[in-house]
Amino acid sequence: MLDAGDQAPGFSLTRLDGTSPRFESGAQSRSRLLVFFETDCPTCRLAIPYLNRLARELGDASAILGISQDAATPTRELIEQAPIEFPVALDVDLAVTRLYDPLAVPTLFLIGSDGRIIQTLGGFDKRALNEIATAMSGAPLVIAEPFDGAPDTKFGCTSRHLEASGEGELAAAANPYVKRAARAARIELDDSVDPFEYCTRFGDPLPVIPPTVDRVDRMLAACSLAPDEVVALIPPNYGAATVEKIAANAVMAGCKPEMMSVLIPLVRAVCDERFNIHGVQATTHFAAPLVIVNGPIRRDLGFACGSNVFSNVARANSTLGRALQLILTNLGGARPGEIDMSTLGNAGKFSYCIAENEEENPWEPLHVEMGFKPEQSTVTLFAGESPHGVSEHLAREGRQILETISRALATVWSYRVCAGVEAMVVLCPEHVKTLHRDGFTKPAVREFLFKNTGIPLRQFEEGVGEGTPHVKLYKQAVIDGEPCYLKFTEPSAIKLVVAGGTAGKFSAVIGSWAAGARGSQMVTYPLGAQASLPASSFGVSLG
Amino acid sequence: MSITLVNPLDETPRVLSKPAPRLANLTGKTIGLLDISKSGGSVFLDHLENLLKQRFGVARVVRVMKPTFTKPAPEAVIAKLLDAKCDAVIEALAD
Numbered sequence: 001m002l003d004a005g006d007q008a009p010g011f012s013l014t015r016l017d018g019t020s021p022r023f024e025s026g027a028q029s030r031s032r033l034l035v036f037f038e039t040d041c042p043t044c045r046l047a048i049p050y051l052n053r054l055a056r057e058l059g060d061a062s063a064i065l066g067i068s069q070d071a072a073t074p075t076r077e078l079i080e081q082a083p084i085e086f087p088v089a090l091d092v093d094l095a096v097t098r099l100y101d102p103l104a105v106p107t108l109f110l111i112g113s114d115g116r117i118i119q120t121l122g123g124f125d126k127r128a129l130n131e132i133a134t135a136m137s138g139a140p141l142v143i144a145e146p147f148d149g150a151p152d153t154k155f156g157c158t159s160r161h162l163e164a165s166g167e168g169e170l171a172a173a174a175n176p177y178v179k180r181a182a183r184a185a186r187i188e189l190d191d192s193v194d195p196f197e198y199c200t201r202f203g204d205p206l207p208v209i210p211p212t213v214d215r216v217d218r219m220l221a222a223c224s225l226a227p228d229e230v231v232a233l234i235p236p237n238y239g240a241a242t243v244e245k246i247a248a249n250a251v252m253a254g255c256k257p258e259m260m261s262v263l264i265p266l267v268r269a270v271c272d273e274r275f276n277i278h279g280v281q282a283t284t285h286f287a288a289p290l291v292i293v294n295g296p297i298r299r300d301l302g303f304a305c306g307s308n309v310f311s312n313v314a315r316a317n318s319t320l321g322r323a324l325q326l327i328l329t330n331l332g333g334a335r336p337g338e339i340d341m342s343t344l345g346n347a348g349k350f351s352y353c354i355a356e357n358e359e360e361n362p363w364e365p366l367h368v369e370m371g372f373k374p375e376q377s378t379v380t381l382f383a384g385e386s387p388h389g390v391s392e393h394l395a396r397e398g399r400q401i402l403e404t405i406s407r408a409l410a411t412v413w414s415y416r417v418c419a420g421v422e423a424m425v426v427l428c429p430e431h432v433k434t435l436h437r438d439g440f441t442k443p444a445v446r447e448f449l450f451k452n453t454g455i456p457l458r459q460f461e462e463g464v465g466e467g468t469p470h471v472k473l474y475k476q477a478v479i480d481g482e483p484c485y486l487k488f489t490e491p492s493a494i495k496l497v498v499a500g501g502t503a504g505k506f507s508a509v510i511g512s513w514a515a516g517a518r519g520s521q522m523v524t525y526p527l528g529a530q531a532s533l534p535a536s537s538f539g540v541s542l543g
Numbered sequence: 544m545s546i547t548l549v550n551p552l553d554e555t556p557r558v559l560s561k562p563a564p565r566l567a568n569l570t571g572k573t574i575g576l577l578d579i580s581k582s583g584g585s586v587f588l589d590h591l592e593n594l595l596k597q598r599f600g601v602a603r604v605v606r607v608m609k610p611t612f613t614k615p616a617p618e619a620v621i622a623k624l625l626d627a628k629c630d631a632v633i634e635a636l637a638d
Contacts, residue, residue: 146610146617146619147610147611147617152617152618181555182554182556184549184550184551184554185550185554186547186548186549186550187547187548187549187550188545188546188547189545189546189547189548190545191544191545195546195548198548199548202551202552210546210548211548211549211551212546212547212548212549213547213548213549216549233555234553237553237555238555239553239554239555240553240554240555244549245551245553247549248549248550248551249551251549251551252551276613276614278613278614278615279613279614283613326551330551330552330553331552331553332553333553469582514611514613518610518611518613518614519611519613520613
């Protein structure tokens with residue numbers, strides 16, 4: 001790999017607009033930054049918003065050049081979805097990649113005005129990003145704040161030119177960025193032992209399917225990764241979730257083999273530092289990770305999104321949610337009564353998985369709102385309480401429905417707490433129909449709920465209680481002629497999903513755990529490319 | 544006929560570390576108080592600081608706070624306690 005002091009080679013690469021401006025090797029009027037990336041690398045995705053910020057702060061996006069190691073179509077999709085706000089060139093044959101020879105992606109090469117490399121950064125590192133930003137701007141510049149919910153550092157994925165061709169065990173063996181762990185131990189049971197009885201030690205208190213070698217092998221056969229590849233380290237104990245361990249837990253939960261294509265990205269997502277599963281598992285609060293499935297995978301694997309969506313209605317929902325919970329307890333160590341000392345707990349800790357009813361949703365579904373294409377299947381995680389029902393059968397207008405929902409939203413976390421909290425509103429099809437008829441768009445629904453959910457100031461006049469010491473942080477507004485504190489700090493704190501059956505005017509509100517950068521942030525991960533991603537993404541910040 | 548199961552539990556190898564040596568007394572020592580930033584923590588720690596100094600002769604108390612109680616202490620917070628060369632650290636949780 002080229003390093004500090006080396007001369008940066010010049011090159012010409014085609015950009016998405018068809019032009020091929022030359023990247024000159026010699027002296028220039030300013031420093032420049034090359035960013036090698038892949039479209040399916042979680043660490044690259046993590047870095048993009050910081051690089052966008054750098055482009056804005058410099059007031060010169062052309063000082064940064066992204067170099068995609070993937071083809072035009074996935075690159076264009078990532079540029080739109082992330083979005084990427086600086087120029088991007090395509091290195092489809094990896095010629096420029098071989099020239100610079102980065103080990104990982106993302107790799108940043110900061111090139112001085114003399115054409116020599118000043119600094120390189122492989123992976124994600126906030127301190128190094130700030131150093132690069134400062135060097136480029138010529139004055140102290142912070143583009144990566146210390147406690148914004150993202151980790152301080154995160155390993156990248158293997159650069160494409162170092163990936164072995166093919167997939168599976170051989171490719172993984174040749175991949176320097178794949179972390180491997182020992183194969184799972186085998187446990188021999190003789191005839192005198194009832195396997196179902198024996199396996200009660202492995203599960204939630206309900207019986208599990210014994211994870212026999214044959215059953216686990218069928219799971220592994222449905223997945224292109226090597227059994228000993230570590231997909232993630234599961235907090236709070238940071239146990240290694242190898243593909244084999246994930247498969248064994250999937251068997252126990254009752255998953256069909258094809259569910260591995262959802263479960264592997266889901267395990268990556270739940271260990272995304274922004275979601276903060278460490279805290280979600282260790283809190284005494286009610287929170288449990290709620291999985292929301294979007295896209296064609298709903299139909300392919302039979303996820304329920306209609307009536308009874310939160311119930312025991314479909315094998316796909318029940319087993320995916322249960323597999324995640326078994327993985328979190330068996331590999332992460334958050335066993336009830338041990339690390340998980342939740343005061344009241346949550347029935348969702350058996351299984352908490354819904355799909356969005358996209359067919360009854362006249363607006364953008366959740367994943368499209370998060371920047372994905374409609375045909376891209378995704379899993380989203382939200383750290384939530386149990387659903388709180390909102391019945392409204394008498395309201396004739398959309399506005400009245402939203403007023404009723406806003407009253408339920410006001411009670412989330414605790415009535416007088418108006419900061420650090422979010423909520424998911426699960427709108428039922430009948431309510432959505434009325435809202436759509438009355439001209440409400442999805443942003444308009446969110447804006448209305450944000451502006452009309454408040455706690456009257458008079459409620460704060462007497463009695464110290466949760467939320468009252470922090471009124472200086474709250475925003476004031478007049479709602480229906482009454483001075484109030486707004487319940488939420490911004491409209492984006494209200495997440496909207498359409499789900500449920502077409503009969504019944506019952507929506508639901510789900511309160512969050514501690515929200516935002518200092519708690520848990522909702523994350524959405526694509527399925528497909530990442531399911532067979534040859535490199536792993538760790539990003540463990542122990543301490 | 545016997546059956547063979549794949550162990551679904553965590554088998555990640557762990558390295559056990561020895562507990563730090565215990566202090567014989569607190570006189571003249573430097574004690575770190577790590578506030579995990581829950582509400583009420585500072586009230587509790589103020590009292591503890593007074594007790595440590597007045598009753599146990601602690602020479603110096605170093606107060607450090609985590610940015611959020613929901614996550615492990617970041618390296619910068621641990622570094623502050625290390626830099627202060629604390630003889631012992633008390634992590635305080637309060638609500």
